[in-house]
Amino acid sequence: MKYYLCYKDNLTTIHLKMAMYLTSLIAFTALILIPDLWFFMKMKKHHFYPWFRLLSLVPGFLFILSFFYIRFGLVYNSSYQVTAGISWILFAFSVIYTPKVLYIVFYYINHSFNRIFNAKTRIFRIIGFALSVYLVTFLFYGVVVTRDDFYLKTQYIYVDELPRNFDGYKIAVFADLHLGNWNNRHKIMEPIITLLNEGKPDIIVFGGDLINNYENETAGWEPYFRRLKARQGMYAVLGNHDYGDYTKWKTKEEKEENLDKTKRNIRNLGFRLLLNEHVELVKGSDTITLAGVENYGSGHFENHGDLTAALKGTRPERKKILISHDPNQWDEEIATRKKDIFLTLSGHTHAGQIGITNSKIHLSPAAIIYPKWDGLYSQGNQYLYVNRGAGYVGIPLRLGVPPEITLVVLKRKK
Numbered sequence: 347m348k349y350y351l352c353y354k355d356n357l358t359t360i361h362l363k364m365a366m367y368l369t370s371l372i373a374f375t376a377l378i379l380i381p382d383l384w385f386f387m388k389m390k391k392h393h394f395y396p397w398f399r400l401l402s403l404v405p406g407f408l409f410i411l412s413f414f415y416i417r418f419g420l421v422y423n424s425s426y427q428v429t430a431g432i433s434w435i436l437f438a439f440s441v442i443y444t445p446k447v448l449y450i451v452f453y454y455i456n457h458s459f460n461r462i463f464n465a466k467t468r469i470f471r472i473i474g475f476a477l478s479v480y481l482v483t484f485l486f487y488g489v490v491v492t493r494d495d496f497y498l499k500t501q502y503i504y505v506d507e508l509p510r511n512f513d514g515y516k517i518a519v520f521a522d523l524h525l526g527n528w529n530n531r532h533k534i535m536e537p538i539i540t541l542l543n544e545g546k547p548d549i550i551v552f553g554g555d556l557i558n559n560y561e562n563e564t565a566g567w568e569p570y571f572r573r574l575k576a577r578q579g580m581y582a583v584l585g586n587h588d589y590g591d592y593t594k595w596k597t598k599e600e601k602e603e604n605l606d607k608t609k610r611n612i613r614n615l616g617f618r619l620l621l622n623e624h625v626e627l628v629k630g631s632d633t634i635t636l637a638g639v640e641n642y643g644s645g646h647f648e649n650h651g652d653l654t655a656a657l658k659g660t661r662p663e664r665k666k667i668l669i670s671h672d673p674n675q676w677d678e679e680i681a682t683r684k685k686d687i688f689l690t691l692s693g694h695t696h697a698g699q700i701g702i703t704n705s706k707i708h709l710s711p712a713a714i715i716y717p718k719w720d721g722l723y724s725q726g727n728q729y730l731y732v733n734r735g736a737g738y739v740g741i742p743l744r745l746g747v748p749p750e751i752t753l754v755v756l757k758r759k760k
Contacts, residue, residue, distance in 0.1 A: 354705065367505065374439075378406040379587075381446040391733040408518060409439055416639065422594055424527030426563045429593075432525060433742045440741055441485055445478030452477070488743030494534065495734060495748040498541040504759040505688055506727050509632030509665065513758040518542045519750050521553030521671070521693025522712050524587065524736030526563035527742065530754060535570035538736055543575050545753040547628065550576040552617060553693035553733055554585025554671030559593045561607035564615065569613040575739060581618035584609075585636040585694060586647040587739075620669060623657040635666040637687075645675035648717065653679055671716045676730040690730045691754070695719040697747035698733040710747065 382403055389399045405729040420428065443745055452474025459470060488520040520542060528534050542550060557563040574580060588608055595601040612619050620638025627634050643649035649668065661664065666687045668680065673692035680687050697703070701710030710720035716732075723730045734750035 356379075360610060368417075369652075371413055371417050371643045379442055379500060382406040382505050384450055385446065390394060393663065399667075401488065401752045405442055405516060405556065407437070409442075420457065421717055422596055424560065424593075427529055429558050430529040432483055433738075433740060437485070437489065437741050441482055444485075444549060445481050448481065449474045449478050469658060471718075473727050484745060485743060488745040492744045494537075494539060494740065494747075495744075496537045497748055498544060498751050498753060500545070500753045500755060501722055501731060502755045502757050503689060503722070503729050503731070503759045505665070505729075506759050507665075507755055508688075509629075509634060509756040510758065511630035511632040512525055512634060512665075512756055514551065515629065515756040516545055516547040516549075517543055517667075517691070517754040518547035518550045519553060519691055519731070519733050519754055520550075520659050520736050521733045522555040522560050522696055522737050523552075524555055524737035524739055525567060526558040526560065527739070530566060532566055532570060535567065539570060539573050541751040543573075546577075547576075547753065548577045549636070550580040551572055551664070551691055552582035552671055553669060553735075554579070555580070555587045555693065555735070555737075556585070556612060556615075557608060558587050559590050561602075561604050562609055564608075564611040568615060574616065578629075580617045581625070581636060581638060582612055582619050582622070583669045583671055584619070584640050584650070586641045586643070587592055588612075589641065589648070589650070589663070591648065620656070622650075622652040624656055624660055624666075632638070633656055633664065635660050635664050636669070637666060638669040639675070642672040642675040642679075644672050644678065651675065653684070657684075660686075667691065673716055673730060673732045676723075681725045681728050681730070681751065683727075685728070689754075690728075690731065691733070693733045694733060695735075696738065696744075697732075699738055699743065699747065700745045701747040703747060742759070 385402060386399055389402065397664055416432060423429070452470050456468060456470035456474075460466060499508060508744035520538065588605075590601050590604045590608070595604070609619055609621075610680050618625065620636075622639055624637035628637050637660070639653055640650035641647060642651040651672075653675075656668075657666070657732050664686065668687045668690045670676070670690055670692050671694050673690075673694060676690045676692070680690055694714045695712045698712030701712070701720070702708070703720065708720070710719055718732055720732055720734055723732070731752065733752050734747055736749045737749065738744065
């Protein structure tokens with residue numbers, strides 16, 4: 347569940363976003379009522395105890411109350427703990443109602459098969475039940491095992507005419523922590539710290555979405571971030587969540603104050619925050635430019651990115667690396683247009699949090715919106731690397747796409 351507040355004098359936009367939210371609320375309610383009533387009638391037909399039938403309706407009733415309270419009772423919520431709690435409500439909803447719907451679908455497949463072929467099989471119902479059990483097991487596995495199963499991926503990138511002193515240059519990349527979701531479980535940073543420091547990086551890059559909404563989500567995390575080590579510093583950009591767009595604010599000034607404090611907090615964690623600006627990375631007698639843009643938006647969010655401003659004053663012939671939270675910016679503004687940007691580092695997609703990735707299959711729901719959603723992409727002599735992120739949003743799980751820390755190693759192409 348996400349909240350929006352538009353400060354533009356555009357009532358059509360406001361009404362559209364509100365209507366979209368009410369539509370999702372109606373959809374959730376239907377997904378509860380239809381399966382619950384279906385199972386209720388089936389239990390009545392098979393003479394289940396009345397108290398048991400009524401008891402089966404209790405979870406759905408509680409979910410409906412929760413969703414309506416989230417919609418109408420948390421208008422100006424200011425607690426990230428509440429946001430974290432909503433994630434678990436969504437998980438519980440998925441665990442209960444996804445298998446219910448799946449079983450009903452296979453029930454009617456079985457019914458149709460019997461009528462068409464004049465058969466009396468129950469095989470499809472058995473398959474539906476088995477898939478439902480498997481799905482629930484899989485969801486719990488995604489929460490208990492793979493959600494926090496951080497790993498380090500080393501990615502070599504071979505660059506034409508890379509300055510010689512940058513041959514072997516190491517960039518540790520992570521993104522999308524969404525700290526509020528961890529609800530003060532600060533120890534979750536321990537494996538992340540180990541993996542980031544393991545490769546002895548020259549710089550550490552954070553690709554945006556440090557928080558969900560609120561600046562105080564960073565409280566208590568400072569000692570952990572201060573343990574990160576990089577020879578030439580740590581750099582960060584803002585992601586779409588860092589602007590506080592996913593909650594309602596009483597005033598525009600309150601939202602702006604939250605954003606200002608978020609920027610301050612990121613700097614206090616040890617990062618140089620790049621807000622449509624750049625720095626020069628010097629190694630020996632060679633220099634490359636590191637630029638960072640604010641969130642690009644790509645039509646889904648408000649656009650704060652200004653690539654022209656970020657590159658203003660840079661030398662055209664100098665090799666450049668760009669940090670951009672949204673990977674869609676690479677196709678739309680960088681590839682083939684900005685030849686001097688040889689590498690773009692992004693996050694944002696979480697690899698959909700559910701996916702299949704191996705040598706032959708590369709699938710995720712993220713691909714619907716983000717054609718480049720995970721790993722390395724190239725076009726000519728330009729590269730995009732999309733980090734899977736270390737945290738999560740929505741349902742607190744990861745399936746097939748565990749959270750990733752990336753060590754990018756630049757190599758001079760021979």
